[in-house]
Amino acid sequence: MPGPRVRPTRLSSAVAAHRPRFAALAVLAVVLGGLVGPIPAPGPVRAAPSAVTIQQPNGPGRVTISQTRDLVYQSIELSWSGFTPTGAGEGPGILASQPLVFAQCRGAQPDREDCLIRNRIGELIPGQPTITIYPFVDADGKVREPEEIGLGNEVAGYTNALGTGRATMEIRPLAELSDLGCTRAVDAAGAEVPACSLVIIPITEVVGGLGSGTGQDALFEEQWVNRMVVPLFFAPTPRVCDLSTPDITIQGAPTLQRAMESWQPALCTRADRLDVGYVQSGEPLARTTLANEGNAIAALTVRPFDPPDGPAVAHAPLSVSAVGLGFVIDDQVTKEQIRDLTITPRLIAKLITESYGPTPDNVGNPGSFTEDPEFRALNPTIDFNRLGQLNPVLVSGRTDQVFELTRWVAADPAARAFLAGQPDEFGTQVNRRYAAPTPYTLPVDRLEFRGEDIRR
Numbered sequence: 001m002p003g004p005r006v007r008p009t010r011l012s013s014a015v016a017a018h019r020p021r022f023a024a025l026a027v028l029a030v031v032l033g034g035l036v037g038p039i040p041a042p043g044p045v046r047a048a049p050s051a052v053t054i055q056q057p058n059g060p061g062r063v064t065i066s067q068t069r070d071l072v073y074q075s076i077e078l079s080w081s082g083f084t085p086t087g088a089g090e091g092p093g094i095l096a097s098q099p100l101v102f103a104q105c106r107g108a109q110p111d112r113e114d115c116l117i118r119n120r121i122g123e124l125i126p127g128q129p130t131i132t133i134y135p136f137v138d139a140d141g142k143v144r145e146p147e148e149i150g151l152g153n154e155v156a157g158y159t160n161a162l163g164t165g166r167a168t169m170e171i172r173p174l175a176e177l178s179d180l181g182c183t184r185a186v187d188a189a190g191a192e193v194p195a196c197s198l199v200i201i202p203i204t205e206v207v208g209g210l211g212s213g214t215g216q217d218a219l220f221e222e223q224w225v226n227r228m229v230v231p232l233f234f235a236p237t238p239r240v241c242d243l244s245t246p247d248i249t250i251q252g253a254p255t256l257q258r259a260m261e262s263w264q265p266a267l268c269t270r271a272d273r274l275d276v277g278y279v280q281s282g283e284p285l286a287r288t289t290l291a292n293e294g295n296a297i298a299a300l301t302v303r304p305f306d307p308p309d310g311p312a313v314a315h316a317p318l319s320v321s322a323v324g325l326g327f328v329i330d331d332q333v334t335k336e337q338i339r340d341l342t343i344t345p346r347l348i349a350k351l352i353t354e355s356y357g358p359t360p361d362n363v364g365n366p367g368s369f370t371e372d373p374e375f376r377a378l379n380p381t382i383d384f385n386r387l388g389q390l391n392p393v394l395v396s397g398r399t400d401q402v403f404e405l406t407r408w409v410a411a412d413p414a415a416r417a418f419l420a421g422q423p424d425e426f427g428t429q430v431n432r433r434y435a436a437p438t439p440y441t442l443p444v445d446r447l448e449f450r451g452e453d454i455r456r
Helices: 212-218 254-268 283-291 345-352 373-378 400-410 413-419
Strands: 010-018 052-055 062-065 074-081 100-106 154-157 165-171 196-202 228-232 248-252 276-280 298-301 313-322
Touching: 052 228, 074 154, 100 165, 154 165, 248 254, 248 283, 254 276, 283 298, 345 373, 345 400, 345 413, 400 413
Parallel strands: 248 276, 248 298
Antiparallel strands: 010 298, 010 313, 052 062, 062 074, 074 165, 100 154, 100 196, 196 228
């Protein structure tokens, strides 16, 4: 019988601090992320107040961008309608025709040289020499050679037979992509101006393949002339603060770094300026530092903290948040992002005990997470044969998020039975290095890896 969809454990996030020395600062959210792995399906996309819909100048197409202001290092949702359906490519190296290309570019009215698009024809069409067309010019005015650029920041969107489509794009500010230099900018009067833009190019004639090919095609004049431009406005960053000598220092998990980066500018730019430093560490280490009266006066933590010795500690609850597992998988048939996966705690138990892979410890077990019969039975509409062998990425280090995740696993009878040595209905057994006489006892705040490294 298929297992239940994931219900992430609800956590009470809090700040722990020495009582006389701290006032609560803001709200935090805790997310444990992975590259490819199970997650509950996201709810309907809710447009931010800065969502923008743009009309194709010479056609019926419309594109909606979920957020265009207060951007940080994040993903945005792109949706469109009224465009020509994307067709399959014909011949080697030509994977699709008439996609939409979305590119992050520098400036309010960017030219082709301002867009960080991969542009090496030799990588796209077999037999063609590697040449540069419209070389990228970085934020410092330097012309960059193709081999210096690496990956560009563009995505190819596929349009279905109804003329609609949907994609997710990662937006990268200055700290993550210095070549573009996208950051908050103001004019002489102090009004906010766009430092970068999202450029949308409908491809009418395709030359190359998905990603690289469509990116190259977007730079040709006959494609570029049909572009649509949407200004992007970025949130302030901690660069506006003086963090070399902060007024106070807080310590907590790396997963909270993004939240801190949104609080720091707000605190250091107000009338009663407060420069807040943040030291990334796991919550257990943050609590230890606080107990020993180290440099940090407060710890951002999920689990409560009540040291037996030392000064009294005050707890200030800040938010209700959840542990999650993220995935990014494209359907190899429709080319659209898969947005719904079903998992069970037992699947996570298999993952954290390294019960996949061709090792002597896993004889008879599936070779990967996506080859597990249990996982496939729970997700019958997805063709995982086209994806190959995929295993989720696990977070290392001691964190409260790992503790809550493994506490959720330990609460499930089927997961507990698997960890105790009972095979699932498909015959998959726990990795013998995690079995008796030294079984894996959960919950833990740090994942333990006992298996053989199959990369050797």
